[in-house]
Amino acid sequence: MKKLNGKVNILVIISGIAVGIAALVLTFLGNPKNMGFCIACFERDIAGALSLHSAAKVQYMRPEIMGLILGAFIIALITKEFKPKAGSSPATRFVLGMAVMIGGLAFLGCPLRMVIRIGGGDVNAMIALLGFVLGVFIGTVFLKRGFTMQRAYKATLVEGSTMPAVAVMLLILGITAPAFIKISVEGPGSMHAPFFIALVVALVIGALAQKSRLCMVGGVRDVILFGDFKLLYGFVAIIITIVIGNLIMGNFNLSMQSQPIAHSSTLWNVLGMMIVGWGSVLLGGCPLRQLVLAGEGNGDCAVTVFGMIVGAAVSHNFGLAGNPDSTNELGEYVVGGISNAGKTAVIICIAIVLIISVLNCKKEAKNNG
Amino acid sequence: MVDARGYLCPMPVIMVQKEVKKNTPRTLEVLVDDACAKENVTRFGTSQGYKVTVKETDDGFKLTLTK
Numbered sequence: 173m174k175k176l177n178g179k180v181n182i183l184v185i186i187s188g189i190a191v192g193i194a195a196l197v198l199t200f201l202g203n204p205k206n207m208g209f210c211i212a213c214f215e216r217d218i219a220g221a222l223s224l225h226s227a228a229k230v231q232y233m234r235p236e237i238m239g240l241i242l243g244a245f246i247i248a249l250i251t252k253e254f255k256p257k258a259g260s261s262p263a264t265r266f267v268l269g270m271a272v273m274i275g276g277l278a279f280l281g282c283p284l285r286m287v288i289r290i291g292g293g294d295v296n297a298m299i300a301l302l303g304f305v306l307g308v309f310i311g312t313v314f315l316k317r318g319f320t321m322q323r324a325y326k327a328t329l330v331e332g333s334t335m336p337a338v339a340v341m342l343l344i345l346g347i348t349a350p351a352f353i354k355i356s357v358e359g360p361g362s363m364h365a366p367f368f369i370a371l372v373v374a375l376v377i378g379a380l381a382q383k384s385r386l387c388m389v390g391g392v393r394d395v396i397l398f399g400d401f402k403l404l405y406g407f408v409a410i411i412i413t414i415v416i417g418n419l420i421m422g423n424f425n426l427s428m429q430s431q432p433i434a435h436s437s438t439l440w441n442v443l444g445m446m447i448v449g450w451g452s453v454l455l456g457g458c459p460l461r462q463l464v465l466a467g468e469g470n471g472d473c474a475v476t477v478f479g480m481i482v483g484a485a486v487s488h489n490f491g492l493a494g495n496p497d498s499t500n501e502l503g504e505y506v507v508g509g510i511s512n513a514g515k516t517a518v519i520i521c522i523a524i525v526l527i528i529s530v531l532n533c534k535k536e537a538k539n540n541g
Numbered sequence: 542m543v544d545a546r547g548y549l550c551p552m553p554v555i556m557v558q559k560e561v562k563k564n565t566p567r568t569l570e571v572l573v574d575d576a577c578a579k580e581n582v583t584r585f586g587t588s589q590g591y592k593v594t595v596k597e598t599d600d601g602f603k604l605t606l607t608k
Contacts, residue, residue, distance in 0.1 A: 251576075253575070253576050255574065255575060257547065257574070259547075260547065260548075260549070315551070315552075315555055316555070320548075320552065323546065323547030323548050324547040324548075324549075325547055326574075326600065385550075385577050385580075390550070390551070393551065394551065397551055397554070397555065397558075398551075398554060398558070398585060398588075400584065400585070400588075402584070456549030456550060456551075456552070457549070457550075465549070468575075470549075472549075
C-alpha cells in the first residue's frame with residue numbers, strides 16, 4: 173500500500189511540474205504573461221470567440237481548453253476510467269459554475285492562474301491566496317455539516333461523450349476559423365501560442381491531470397479535511413517550477429503593481445478568490461478538475477463547465493470582470509479593480525453560494541430525520 | 542456498509558470518515574464507482590490503521606476495511 177501511495181504522490185508532483193513547464197513554454201510562445209494556462213481566462217476567451225460576450229480584447233478559441241478535455245477523455249478511455257454519469261443537482265452546479273467564474277474574473281484568474289501569478293512574484297495573487305484558502309475552509313465546514321448535491325447515476329454514452337464532442341466541435345471551429353468566430357486583434361485575446369503546439373501541450377496535461385487527479389482546490393481541501401497532503405504536492409510543484417522558470421528567464425517581479433493582466437484592488441481580489449475556493453469545494457474540484465471530470469464522462473461537470481462559460485459571458489456583458497492596472501498616455505500608473513456592478517455581483521455571488529451551502533445541508537438533515 | 546457510489550471526491554472519504562468516527566467498526570464495506578474514490582478511500586483507510594482489500598464489481602469497486 174505504501175508503494176501505491178508513493179507512486180501516486182510522484183505522479184502528482186510530475187503533473188505539477190509539467191503544468192508549470194507548460195505554462196512557461198506557452199507564455200514564451202505567445203500566451204499572455206503570468207497566464208500561460210488559466211482555465212477561467214481561456215473559457216472566457218472561448219465565450220468571446222463565440223460572441224457570447226463582446227469584449228473585443230478577450231476573444232480567441234483557446235485550444236488549451238479542448239486539449240485538456242480530450243487528453244483526459246483519451247486517457248480515461250485507454251485506462252477504462254471513462255464512466256458516463258450524471259444527475260447530481262445539475263442546475264445548482266450550473267449556477268455555482270457561474271458564481272465561480274464571476275468570482276474568478278473579479279480577481280482575473282482561476283486557482284491555476286493564481287498559482288502561476290504567485291510564481292511570477294505577483295503579490296496580489298499571494299494575498300488572494302488567503303481568500304482562496306478561506307473559501308476552501310468555509311466550503312469544508314459545510315461538507316462536514318452534511319452538504320450534499322446528492323449522488324449521480326450511471327448515464328448514457330451520449331451524455332458522457334457530450335463534453336468531448338463539444339470540445340471536438342470547438343476545435344474544428346478553431347482550426348477552420350469561419351468568419352463568425354471572433355479573434356482579438358489587441359489585448360490578451362490576441363496573445364497566443366501556436367494553435368497546434370498549445371493543443372498538444374494541453375492534451376498531455378489533460379492526460380496527466382486525469383491520472384494524477386491534480387486539483388488546486390483539492391490540495392488545500394484535503395489538508396483541512398483529512399491532513400492529506402497528496403494533492404498539495406502538485407500545487408506546490410507548480411509554484412516552484414514557475415518561480416525557477418521565471419527567475420531563469422528574468423520574468424520574476426515581486427510586486428503588487430505593474431503585474432501582467434492583474435489589478436491591485438486587494439479586497440476584491442480576496443473576495444473573488446474566496447468565492448472560487450468555496451464554490452469549487454462544493455462542486456468537488458477546481459475549474460481544471462471540472463474539465464478533466466467532464467472528459468471522463470461526468471455530465472454534471474460538463475454542466476458546470478457550461479455554467480462557467482455563461483458566467484464569463486455575463487461577467488463581460490455586464491462589466492463585472494476586473495480591470496487590470498495600466499499606464500495612461502501620460503505615463504501615470506492607473507489602478508484598476510472592479511466596477512460597482514462588479515462589486516455588487518461579487519457580493520451577490522457570495523450570497524448565492526451561502527444559500528446553496530445552507531439549504532443543501534438542511535435538506536440532508538431532513539432526509540436523515 | 543457505506544454506499545458512496547455516484548459521489549464525487551471528497552464525499553466518499555467524508556462518508557467513510559463519519560462512519561469510522563461514529564461506530565469505529567472493525568470491518569467496514571464501502572462501495573464506490575470510480576478509481577479516484579477507490580484510491581482516496583484506500584489511502585484514508587490505511588491512514589486510520591485499516592487493512593484495505595479491493596474487489597472489482599459490475600459498477601465499480603467494493604472496498605473492505607478491516608482492523
